[in-house]
Amino acid sequence: MEIIAAKRELQGTGASRRLRHAGKVPGIVYGATAAPVQIELDHNTLYHALRKESFHASVLTLNVDGAKESVLLRDTQWHPFKQQVLHIDFQRVDKTHKIHVKVPLHFLNEETAPGVKTGGGKVSHVVTEVDVTCLPGNLPEFIAVDMGAMEIGHSIHANDLTLPEGVELVVHIQHENPAVAAITLPKGMKSDEAAPEAPAAPAA
Secondary structure: OEEEEEEOOOOOHHHHHHHHHOOEEEEEEEOOOOOOEEEEEEHHHHHHHHOOHHHHOOOEEEEEOOEEEEEEEEEEEEOOOOOOEEEEEEEEOOOOOOEEEEEEEEEEOOOOOHHHHOOOOEEEEOOOEEEEEEOHHHOOOOEEEEOOOOOOOOEEEHHHOOOOOOOEEOHHHHHHOOEEEEEEOOOOOOOOOOOOOOOOOOOO
16 A cells, blocks of 8 residues: 655644645654654545555555655544544564564454354454564454354453464563453353243133
8 A cells, every 4th residue: 555745844833733724644754774754645545544454554655755665654643523633653664674563353253153153142352453573574454363163251362363474473462362352141141041931821
């Protein structure tokens, strides 16, 4: 995915305010061995790109006045109550160095899981993204979480995930091994509770 930007010569609060009034978003690209560069981007184009999940977990091509480089989205500042992007940060990536990125989880086969289909359980997504490290070329857009075999009362933990080749959980996630999804009983039910029988009709 390519993002078009231009170098931003004027800086400061007043200059940023004028940019926003003109439908632009101030930003910065930093990292690697090059100096940070102040940039500006078209607000509407950026706003629609930010609505795509892949924009947040992909190596992007940033085109600044025709010069292209590989970057990751690192931070976005939003207006407190308007759907307006106030500032955006990109970090340069080196294809030979591992990156640390949050990757979204896609939960599959929830409806056919025994704990849901026959057990009446409720699916709980404990987390919706996970921290991984990998080379930029191995970065997945998402990690699949197959819940198809899960019974009621069971959960899937981070170390249970099937990761693409070259992708690893960050060390503290491996050690903590948090739950990412579970199938639980709805409130008020017990695991061996049968559906209540209708009362017998009174004798005539």
